[in-house]
Amino acid sequence: MSCLATRVHRTLPVLSMLAAALVLAGCASTPAPVAQPQRPQIRPAAYPVSALVGSWGIASYREDRDRPRTETMARQHCRTPYVITPGPTDGIMMHVADDPKAYELTLKGGADGKTYLGFETPPPHAQDREILSLTENVIVMRFIAPDVHARYGTFVYVRCPGGAQAAAPRRT
Amino acid sequence: MNRSSFIRRLSLVAAAGFASLFATSAALAQAAPPAAMRETMAIGDEPGRVSTEEVIIREGAFARQLVFFRSTEPVGTLVIHTSERFLYLVLGNNRALRYGIGVGREGFTWSGLVRVSRKAEWPDWTPPPEMIQRQPYLPRFMAGGPGNPMGSRALYLGSTIYRIHGTNQPETIGHAVSSGCFRLANGDVIDLYSRVQTGTKVVIRHAATL
Numbered sequence: 001m002s003c004l005a006t007r008v009h010r011t012l013p014v015l016s017m018l019a020a021a022l023v024l025a026g027c028a029s030t031p032a033p034v035a036q037p038q039r040p041q042i043r044p045a046a047y048p049v050s051a052l053v054g055s056w057g058i059a060s061y062r063e064d065r066d067r068p069r070t071e072t073m074a075r076q077h078c079r080t081p082y083v084i085t086p087g088p089t090d091g092i093m094m095h096v097a098d099d100p101k102a103y104e105l106t107l108k109g110g111a112d113g114k115t116y117l118g119f120e121t122p123p124p125h126a127q128d129r130e131i132l133s134l135t136e137n138v139i140v141m142r143f144i145a146p147d148v149h150a151r152y153g154t155f156v157y158v159r160c161p162g163g164a165q166a167a168a169p170r171r172t
Numbered sequence: 173m174n175r176s177s178f179i180r181r182l183s184l185v186a187a188a189g190f191a192s193l194f195a196t197s198a199a200l201a202q203a204a205p206p207a208a209m210r211e212t213m214a215i216g217d218e219p220g221r222v223s224t225e226e227v228i229i230r231e232g233a234f235a236r237q238l239v240f241f242r243s244t245e246p247v248g249t250l251v252i253h254t255s256e257r258f259l260y261l262v263l264g265n266n267r268a269l270r271y272g273i274g275v276g277r278e279g280f281t282w283s284g285l286v287r288v289s290r291k292a293e294w295p296d297w298t299p300p301p302e303m304i305q306r307q308p309y310l311p312r313f314m315a316g317g318p319g320n321p322m323g324s325r326a327l328y329l330g331s332t333i334y335r336i337h338g339t340n341q342p343e344t345i346g347h348a349v350s351s352g353c354f355r356l357a358n359g360d361v362i363d364l365y366s367r368v369q370t371g372t373k374v375v376i377r378h379a380a381t382l
Contacts, residue, residue, distance in 0.1 A: 057312065058311050058312055059311045059312055059313035059314070059315070060311035060313070060314050060315065061314075061315040061317075062315060062317040062318075062319070063315070063317065066315040066316075069315070070313065070315050073296075073312075073313035073315075074311075074312070074313065076313075077298075077312035077313055080301060080304055080312050082308070082312075095308060095309035096309070097309060098307075098309070099309070100306065100307060100308060100309070102308075150318075150319060151319045152311065152314075152319065153311075153314065153315070153317065153319065155311060
């Protein structure tokens with residue numbers, strides 16, 4: 001009880017000051033409405049995220065002239081496939097750059113009309129990848145951070161034989 | 173400030189600017205999950221790190237230099253002394269062109285006599301399985317280019333898995349860091365590449381013989 005009394009005793013002067021401040025503020029001119037910053041939105045992606053699920057051979061290139069043989073090498077590296085599985089909610093389990101831990105990522109549509117892959121934050125986010133093309137068996141993507149892209153180049157994912165596309169994950 | 177350090181600083185500034193740009197947009201949106209925006213891990217091999225082509229070791233013992241070198245090996249032979257971290261190109265008349273190199277870490281050094289079996293510019297790189305296990309996000313194949321750990325040139329040694337190659341980590345020259353390959357700064361390996369032909373004899377010794 002005494003504790004409560006002490007707390008009320010301490011709080012009263014603060015409340016009085018706040019009330020005074022509100023009265024004084026009432027004397028001022030009406031403040032102009034503050035424009036709320038435009039919140040970037042996550043738009044629906046052009047592809048279902050389930051299109052990424054499966055086993056993939058992955059390889060990277062920097063020069064366009066290397067693209068065909070990179071795709072061939074990706075196919076050959078199905079012996080060490082990169083496996084994308086459904087995540088616990090609507091996403092898929094994948095890695096971001098330079099981190100050996102897998103996270104749940106998702107496909108996102110950007111205001112620029114591009115499709116991004118990354119955390120569930122409005123794109124483009126610094127850790128996103130941009131999907132350059134996506135078909136049933138070949139995906140081309142790149143990290144959007146310029147330094148990361150410079151280090152790793154453009155990735156080609158080639159679906160491995162038997163690495164079938166899984167059913168769309170369901171939110172639990 | 174030399175060009176490479178300038179480029180490195182420039183890219184850092186650009187990266188910082190880029191990060192802040194996205195940090196702003198992320199702040200406007202919902203908070204990123206805890207995993208988002210985490211620091212890039214320190215990675216020993218640093219695949220993908222870009223080292224510009226012109227990086228040359230210019231100062232100190234590991235700079236390319238003409239040295240006194242007593243040897244019975246024919247002119248043109250490459251002699252590697254792993255304990256010294258030097259590669260010698262025998263020029264004759266007790267002279268050699270010496271390059272600073274990075275060598276295999278403990279347990280990954282070797283010695284022998286081989287020949288250069290193949291030469292490649294901006295060689296492709298295939299990360300070994302143990303590296304894929306440590307860094308599962310790596311491409312299983314990386315076409316040659318500036319971010320490639322194999323660097324700007326490679327001299328393949330006989331039928332072994334070892335090479336003399338460039339590096340995207342020139343600061344590792346003089347250290348025992350590799351898995352048995354011999355690495356030179358990209359500018360230096362370009363110079364060596366231009367002086368060495370396929371079939372060149374390569375002698376790898378742990379230490380200099382007296």
